[in-house]
Amino acid sequence: MVERHSGTVYNLALRMMGNPQEAEEVLQETFISAFRGLARFEGRSQLGTWLYRIAYNAALMRLRRRELPVTSIEEPLTNEDGELIPRQLVDWSALPDEMLINQELRGVLERAIATLPETLRVVFVLRDIEGLSTAETADVVGLTQTNVKVRLHRARLALREKLGEYFAPAAALSAASQGLPGGERHVRVV
Amino acid sequence: MSELCEHALGPLSEFVDGELNPGLCAEIERHLVECGNCRVVVDTLRRTITLYRDHGHEGVPQDAKDRLYAVLRVEQECRAGG
Numbered sequence: 001m002v003e004r005h006s007g008t009v010y011n012l013a014l015r016m017m018g019n020p021q022e023a024e025e026v027l028q029e030t031f032i033s034a035f036r037g038l039a040r041f042e043g044r045s046q047l048g049t050w051l052y053r054i055a056y057n058a059a060l061m062r063l064r065r066r067e068l069p070v071t072s073i074e075e076p077l078t079n080e081d082g083e084l085i086p087r088q089l090v091d092w093s094a095l096p097d098e099m100l101i102n103q104e105l106r107g108v109l110e111r112a113i114a115t116l117p118e119t120l121r122v123v124f125v126l127r128d129i130e131g132l133s134t135a136e137t138a139d140v141v142g143l144t145q146t147n148v149k150v151r152l153h154r155a156r157l158a159l160r161e162k163l164g165e166y167f168a169p170a171a172a173l174s175a176a177s178q179g180l181p182g183g184e185r186h187v188r189v190v
Numbered sequence: 191m192s193e194l195c196e197h198a199l200g201p202l203s204e205f206v207d208g209e210l211n212p213g214l215c216a217e218i219e220r221h222l223v224e225c226g227n228c229r230v231v232v233d234t235l236r237r238t239i240t241l242y243r244d245h246g247h248e249g250v251p252q253d254a255k256d257r258l259y260a261v262l263r264v265e266q267e268c269r270a271g272g
Contacts, residue, residue, distance in 0.1 A: 002258065010250040024254045028261050035265055085196065086231045093233035109246055128239055129246040153203035160231070160238045 002031060005048050008130045009055045015125045016059040018114060026062065030055040045139050052132075052140045056122065063118065086157065088164025092171035112162035116155055123148055124155035195221075195228050206236050 006027065013026035033054050034041075041050055113121060126137040127148070138148045198221040204210045205218050222229050250258075 002255075002262070006250050006255065006258065007247065010254070011248050014248050020251070020254070024257070027250065027254065028258055031258060031262060032265055035262060086199065086227075088234070089227050089230050091230040091233060093230075093237040105241070105245055109242060113242070113246070124242075125246075129242050131243075149203065156203055156235055156238060159242070160235050163238050163241070164234060 001034070001047065001051075005051050006031070008048070009051060011130060012052060012055055012122070012125055013059050015113065015121055015129075016056075016118065017062065022062060026055055026058050029058045033058070046136070049132075049136050049139050052126065053142075056140055086161065088161045088168065090164055090168035090171055092164065092167035095167060095171055095174060108163070108166050112159050112166070115162060116158055120151050120155035120158065123151040124159070127152050128156070195225060198222075198225070198228055199231060202232065202235060206232065206239065 009030050010023055010027050013030075014020060014023035017023050017026060030051060034051055037054075041047065045053075113124070116124065122141055123137055123143075126132045126140060127134065132140070134145045134148050134152075137143075137152075138145045141148070143151070198218050201210055201214060201218070205215060210218070222232060
């Protein structure tokens with residue numbers, strides 16, 4: 001159980017708490033709670049989902065005790081439905097991995113995800129990083145599947161905007177180095 | 191972004207996840223052929239997802255895992271002794 005699920009528990013805790021010390025404390029708390037309550041596990045959900053729910057609740061309680069101000073992305077441009085309207089229209093999708101990694105990719109990804117509100121971040125971590133299904137994610141965080149989809153979409157759009165801010169200059173440089181004036185082939189700015 | 195773009199971008203996550211119904215999917219694909227901006231959004235959204243899938247997971251550090259097993263051993267011994 002530990003070998004199979006500790007990675008996801010730890011990563012979820014790390015993204016929620018924002019530091020490895022507290023992530024480790026949540027990790028330990030989760031497995032101790034699980035060992036103590038294993039007899040009560042009724043098998044209505046998968047063991048993993050049950051564990052992640054324990055971890056999610058443990059991290060949430062810590063965050064509430066901490067009374068951290070809610071982090072939020074900078075005022076987004078939204079339409080009438082509250083959906084984020086994309087502002088970053090520079091195409092960095094064709095940049096090679098090596099170039100992104102040279103830009104200290106992990107740090108970039110971490111800084112971007114840390115700017116998400118916790119409610120979006122948790123859904124994104126479970127669905128897109130840890131690969132849980134929409135139904136499993138809904139089960140862990142106690143939301144409807146529709147709400148999970150809405151939050152996932154908002155998280156993805158917000159992260160795309162953030163990564164665009166980081167990678168757009170590299171995309172422009174890459175286009176320029178290939179002798180494309182203004183980078184028309186790779187960079188489309190409106 | 192035009193109204194048409196906003197209409198196309200609404201269900202974009204389901205589109206890139208391949209969970210959209212075929213009719214709406216075809217509608218978005220037609221729009222993407224004509225709209226460069228929306229193609230950029232789709233391509234960079236896909237790349238965002240794959241970057242996090244490939245590089246976003248932070249595993250448990252070995253020393254943290256060792257401490258976890260130690261704590262669980264103590265817990266087991268306490269229960270066995272109690």
